[in-house]
Amino acid sequence: MERARRLDRADLQRLADFCENSRIDNIEDLLTAATLSGFCGRNPSILSLVGFLIYGRESDSEAIYLGHKGPSRDLSSVAFLQDTLQVLFGLLSSRMLPAEPNAGHNAIAEYVLNKPNSSIITTNYDCCVDLALSSKNAKFSYHIDFANSKPIEGSGESDKTPLIKLHGSLNWYYCETCQQVHLIDMKKTQNEYLNDEICYSVIAVCRECGGQRRGLLVPPLAMKFDMSPPLTPLIEKAQEFFNRADSIVVVGFSFADADMYISRMLTKSMQNNKNMNIIVFDPDTNVAEKLRRQLSLRISNFDKKRVISVRGDCSETLPEFLNGTLKHMAPENLIDIDQFPESVLVPAPTPMDEPKVEGVSEDAPLTEQKAESESCAKGE
Numbered sequence: 001m002e003r004a005r006r007l008d009r010a011d012l013q014r015l016a017d018f019c020e021n022s023r024i025d026n027i028e029d030l031l032t033a034a035t036l037s038g039f040c041g042r043n044p045s046i047l048s049l050v051g052f053l054i055y056g057r058e059s060d061s062e063a064i065y066l067g068h069k070g071p072s073r074d075l076s077s078v079a080f081l082q083d084t085l086q087v088l089f090g091l092l093s094s095r096m097l098p099a100e101p102n103a104g105h106n107a108i109a110e111y112v113l114n115k116p117n118s119s120i121i122t123t124n125y126d127c128c129v130d131l132a133l134s135s136k137n138a139k140f141s142y143h144i145d146f147a148n149s150k151p152i153e154g155s156g157e158s159d160k161t162p163l164i165k166l167h168g169s170l171n172w173y174y175c176e177t178c179q180q181v182h183l184i185d186m187k188k189t190q191n192e193y194l195n196d197e198i199c200y201s202v203i204a205v206c207r208e209c210g211g212q213r214r215g216l217l218v219p220p221l222a223m224k225f226d227m228s229p230p231l232t233p234l235i236e237k238a239q240e241f242f243n244r245a246d247s248i249v250v251v252g253f254s255f256a257d258a259d260m261y262i263s264r265m266l267t268k269s270m271q272n273n274k275n276m277n278i279i280v281f282d283p284d285t286n287v288a289e290k291l292r293r294q295l296s297l298r299i300s301n302f303d304k305k306r307v308i309s310v311r312g313d314c315s316e317t318l319p320e321f322l323n324g325t326l327k328h329m330a331p332e333n334l335i336d337i338d339q340f341p342e343s344v345l346v347p348a349p350t351p352m353d354e355p356k357v358e359g360v361s362e363d364a365p366l367t368e369q370k371a372e373s374e375s376c377a378k379g380e
Contacts, residue, residue, distance in 0.1 A: 012087065030088050032219045032258070089217060090202045096125060096170055097193050097200055101132035104251070107319035109136045112161045119162040119241040123259065125170050125217050127186040130163065134187065143237050144172070144230060147180035147208070164238050166231065166262075168216040173204060174230060177211030181230045235261065242269040249321070251281045251314050255290055263291070267298045270306065278307050279321070281314040 019025070040047040101109075109132040112118045120129060120140075133140050141160040165172075171186040192198040204213040218228050242248065242265055255263055270276055280288040288309035296302045310317050 009087075034088055035219050086202050089215060092125070092217070093170060093200055093202065093215065096127075097190055099126050099128050101128045101135070102315045104315040104318045105129045105132035106136075107322045109133045109138055111322045112140075113138050116159070116161070117244075119164070119245075121162075121164045121166065121238045121241060123167045123253070123262075124165070125168060127170050127190075130169070130171070130186060131190075133161065133163070142169070142172075142183075143234065144181055144183075146172075146183040149183045162237065162241055164234050164241065166234055166238060167218045168228065168231060170215065170217070172216035173213040174216040174228060175206040175209065175211050175213045178206060178209040179229070180206070180208055181216060182213065235265075238262075239265045239268065242266065243272060245269065246273070246276060248276065248278045249281065249318075250278060250291075251318060253280075253282075254287055255294065263294055266291075267295060270295060270302075271299055276306070279310060280307060281310045281312075281318055281321075283311055283313070285309050285311055 015030075019030070024030070040050055105128045108120065108129055112120070112133070113136055122129065130140075139160040140163045142163055142165060168174075171184045171189065173182045173184065174180075175182075189198070189200065193200050201213075202215060205211075206213045216228060216230065218231060248266065248269070253259075253262070266278065270278070278291065280291060282288065288307055292302075292304045292307045295307065296304065310321065
């Protein structure tokens with residue numbers, strides 16, 4: 001909200017006041033509301049139906065959603081909502097651009113270097129884990145067909161760590177007109193942005209067709225993949241890597257209703273592999289309990305001990321887990337310590353029998369970088 005107020009715009013000031021008075025502090029909630037409002041604003045009949053379904057009569061929806069009544073709502077309100085959405089994406093990008101990998105991200109990069117059967121699945125927009133992998137010369141693939149970055153002939157995906165970013169990425173741009181996705185050099189962009197040599201473009205001109213390229217960042221909506229078709233194949237890829245895993249490590253993911261599809265993918269993998277465990281790294285132990293309840297409702301005779309909870313700052317606990325020394329930490333840092341299978345507490349086995357580990361995370365800040373960074377994502 002502080003960044004929004006610095007823009008010194010009356011409309012954003014009102015929005016900031018409303019959010020503070022309503023105790024709304026999650027920018028993704030704002031992005032979701034602005035996106036849905038923009039969709040409804042372009043479709044008056046849907047807006048009327050939404051208002052009727054929620055409030056029982058149309059007039060209340062007009063007053064509450066748009067602040068006034070009458071047919072003049074169309075152009076002005078849609079323009080305002082589109083502009084607000086771009087401002088919010090700009091604020092989100094300015095918060096993520098300076099973010100550097102922390103100990104958790106670096107531990108993930110070290111792990112996948114030594115365990116080539118691993119994968120990373122994340123809902124984070126930031127590029128912390130991408131930068132960590134690059135800094136260690138770890139080969140990875142987004143499994144996206146970029147128009148400006150074609151694979152080298154003869155090089156396959158088998159020798160690269162999958163990095164599946166289900167909600168898009170700060171270094172991806174998408175043109176809705178020609179449907180092309182472009183990849184930018186994140187480290188170069190970050191350095192130039194921090195040195196004030198360039199402005200990070202929320203909207204850019206597509207050289208191919210002259211249309212608008214926008215950052216491929218998708219708010220947590222149930223219809224997110226209808227809005228961004230290039231992300232749709234990533235669901236199938238994520239399910240494929242989940243199914244291959246022996247263990248799944250979840251870092252900072254809250255299992256929100258908007259991301260129910262991820263819970264369902266995990267459910268399918270847990271059903272297919274009765275020996276699979278999920279290790280949840282989160283300061284809030286209620287997250288693991290929520291997952292246990294979800295899986296118990298969907299899987300007959302589900303053993304709740306298959307979901308293991310680790311509390312504390314994941315930038316500290318995750319490196320300990322990945323290098324096999326977590327059991328030597330102070331007991332107060334752990335939850336469900338007696339439920340840990342020995343295979344996930346001791347150092348990793350030799351390459352011939354190493355387990356495949358998948359992971360997923362969302363955009364929840366870490367304790368040590370609460371203002372600037374996002375949570376680490378750990379994968380297969």
